[in-house]
Amino acid sequence: MRTDRILADSARRLEPEPPSDHEVPGMSRTRRVLFGTTTVAYAAIVAAVLGTSQLVRLDWQVMLFRPYKQWPQFHAFLDYFVVLGQRGPTAVMVAAWLSWRTWKQRSLRPLLVLGTALLLLNITVGAVKYGLGRLGPHYATTIGSAELFGGGDIFPSGHTANAVVTWGILAYLATTPRARRVLSVVSAVLSLAVGMTTIYLGTHWVSDVLSGWCAGLLVLLALPWCEPVIGRAEQWLLVKWAQLRSRWLPTPVTVSPIAARSGVIPPRGAADDAPLLQPVGAGAPARPTAATTATATARAAHHGLRGHTARHDRAAVPAPGNRRPPHAERPARPTGHRG
Template sequence: MVDVASRSRTSSRRSARPVGRVLTAAGLLAVLTALLVGVVVGSHVDDWDSAVYRWAPAVHWPELGGVLQWWVMLGQRAICLAIAAAWLGLRAWRERDLRPLGVLLVATLLTNIGVGAMKTLVGRLGPLQLGADAGLPGAADVFAPGGTIFPSGHTANAVVTWGVLVLVARGHRRVGAVLAAVVAVTVGLTTVYLGTHWISDVVAGWCAGGLVLLALPAVVPRVERAAARTWAEVAGRRARRYQGRTARARLTAVGSR
């Protein structure tokens, strides 16, 4: 009876996970859409951005500037990707398993495509690009070709890269999840402190990164199956070419006798 009850609880938890992911994804998508519309059309989101910028966190805590200049690099794509790839590469070499690296690759592609496309389409300018005009009324509502500030790429990268390491971890996932969340949250807030992003850019980056992580359980198996089919086709072609060359070599050898 105990075993049956335990199995029932395990089955219930497993069936609840997809529902929880869908509901969480729906919530994140709703927030991201609301921010996107609010930024593009013009709304109280702009007032919120301007108010946070004028509050000037760097003025309140100037002693953090030196540390945060380095800390924000944990969301810089090349750096955090290099760290994660090195860690998973070492694991792949030890365990002879490339799947964790594949998850990182898929997550990175989804982030670059999704966030990159949104940045280009929105074309928003950030405080750093606006310079002294960033504190003026309506500054958060300025768009121009080359504007790539919404959503925050550093924030999305931090969510996705460190989140992937937690997803593929063998153990200590709860501790890892807490650490990854701390990094993602603080990297996003650091971009506001440094004046490179509006606060809405950061919230949008959190949402976009979260959506990528939630999509991975559905996307990665499909990519793995497609890769397996492609590899099987390539291996089959190579085998057929090898067999053809071997047969021709035998015929040549027979004819020369």
Template sequence: MRTEQNLTRLDRLFARLDREPERPQNLDVPRMSPHRIVLLGSTLVFYGLIIVAVINTTWLVRLDWQLMFFRPYQQWPELHAFIDYYVVLGQRGPTAVMVLAWLGWRSWRQHTLRPLLMLGTSLLLLNVTVGAAKIGMGRLGPHYATVIGSNEMWHFGEGDIFPSGHTANAVVTWGILAYLASSQRTRRYLSAVSAIVALGVGLSTVYLGTHWLSDVMLGWAAGLLILLALPWFEPLVARAEAWIFALRERIRERRAAAALPVGVPAMFPQRAPADDEVPAREPIAATVHQSRVHRTHPDRAHPERAHPVRTERAPVTPVGSRRPHPERVARSTPASPVTGG
């Protein structure tokens, strides 16, 4: 009879996560160092300067219009097919799926949910901050511009182009791989690769005419701000991971208790009853033994025996004789002849 339960996919996943971690013990987790704080402050200032320059219609807006009239997609049409595919590296859906697959495998191998939780945190921050800026400034894109030389701001409900979502998403999605690297050397290499990818995605949108150059610059700054601020969320992610694993253990215990057949005691430790909670009772074996002994021979109790004493009686002779009656004659015996004198 099989007593083991049929494991579901979720059980097998958690069983895999229960194995010993394969990640290095000296894993380098980024901290909010003074160098990072300086970079965060500088990027925040750069972010504000771009917004001020666009709102005041400065030289940056004039540069936007010059690039728009230049129409790079007409100057180099042979690049159009390649850039149409390359710009997908900045779309949120495809990039999130690719990065999620990689970080999910890492979580599986390293016995931790930190990579997945950090990815979710960064994407949440990206949607909140960039989405709020897009809706709050309402800028129209180059293809929908109405007045030449204007900043095309405050078109609420129509414009949502500032900052560039493609660019910010490329910075965060590919930059999170560098942030979660296991060593400083790997982090430097991945940081360079992610920066090149994000730079190319931003310039691709300018080439296609879907974004102003200032949109791309603000998208770079918005994505970098999120990456630089992630160490502040590490304690929250650690508490969330501990809570998820504790919840998993409680669910396991409930499922194990519910799967036990009727009549089988649970495999969890029970509280022993106190001395005052147990009523005083006589031993059942002794009571049965005494009752049986007294029922057979009240004067011959043998406490040293564990079984009742059998009564030894003399055999009783049956009433009457078993010899055949002299007057009875067997039917099968023939009668003897009578002899005369």
């Protein structure tokens, strides 16, 4: 395969295409109701923790029950299973899958949606974590206390909220209703299991997990409001990519099939050759300079041009038939009839 064909194929694959025509979820009435209900539940959990209510009492009862000691046979497995809620590993796995989706759909939206969701998650959950400063069950000091403002970062549960967001993104970006339903169930089961696992291991209070579910669900429900910004960011990135590609990648040369089979490359256009010629005086014909000659030689070597020798430089080829060289001293043969 010729070099110009390889460059043409590469440029065609890297050509930025318009965003995918897949349906973008909107802020429907059902989604608005769910968003409002989840917000109220989240606020109620925060208020219950701040007021040291029955929810805090439940936290201490479960913590003193120590589930990891009641069922120690599950500890080894659940210690690895909880990684499905850890931000680093889950973000890498989901980003790898969405990168393939980005290449297949020729759209940056899947990765941009993931990045937007993780950014919202870090801002909202991180603000509450460091604002309340709650200590975890392993670092609690006073029985019955909510352990707030102690310099901790346990409320809400980051593992639970991250599991809701990262696995819920797959359902949010699903392209068919059936896939959306299946992935919604899978993400809900995973986030529920991760939250319960943190309670079993004793790394989170029950109220931490409840608030983590609400915090992650709020991020997913709020994503349609971010879609216009995501669309503008995608267009801007595509324009920048097209500018970089046109600057660093050479322009592919289109060669006809006849020229490709014969090994002859058609001459380049006048627009390409004009900068190589230097005008000599007014009305004088353009003459190639040393730089012009060197550039033309390099171009010919790159395209595999073969020079043809002039006819007077070629070696003489003897005519077919008798190939014996003539003898100047040999007498001429008589042509008359012998007697």
